[in-house]
Amino acid sequence: SPLGEGFDNRDLLSALGAVPVVVVPNRLGAVNQARLVIEALPMRACRHASVVLMDMPDADAAARSNAALLRACLPDLRVVRLPWLKRSGAASGRGVQAALRELERGASIRRAWPTA
Helix, strand or coil: CEEECCEEHHHHHHHHCCCCEEEEEECCCHHHHHHHHHHHCCHHHHCCCEEEEEECCCCCHHHHCHHHHHHHHCCCCEEEEECCCCCHHHHHCHHHHHHHHHHHHHHHHCCCCCCC
16 A cells, blocks of 8 residues: 555555564455555565464355465464454454464564565
């Protein structure tokens, strides 16, 4: 997305040395959406990115295989699934906590990457 004349989110990502986290709904089309976003990232950012699949309340057939397919297509990236939360207090659930720890572990490993 453009942020100004001749300046966009890719430029900002590179300037900050940020670690991208691509979040997509875990449904039909998620693999394509994640791959398109990853391919649009600057090369250095691409190597450090993570993908989060957000489960939906009514999972479709693709939701069961998306994580494995993404890991096969993008073997160097961390792929994490976050379960659908049924109520506001559900964030303490074991599945959510495990997914957040996995994502945090990946972010701490990749927190800083060279910009040059």
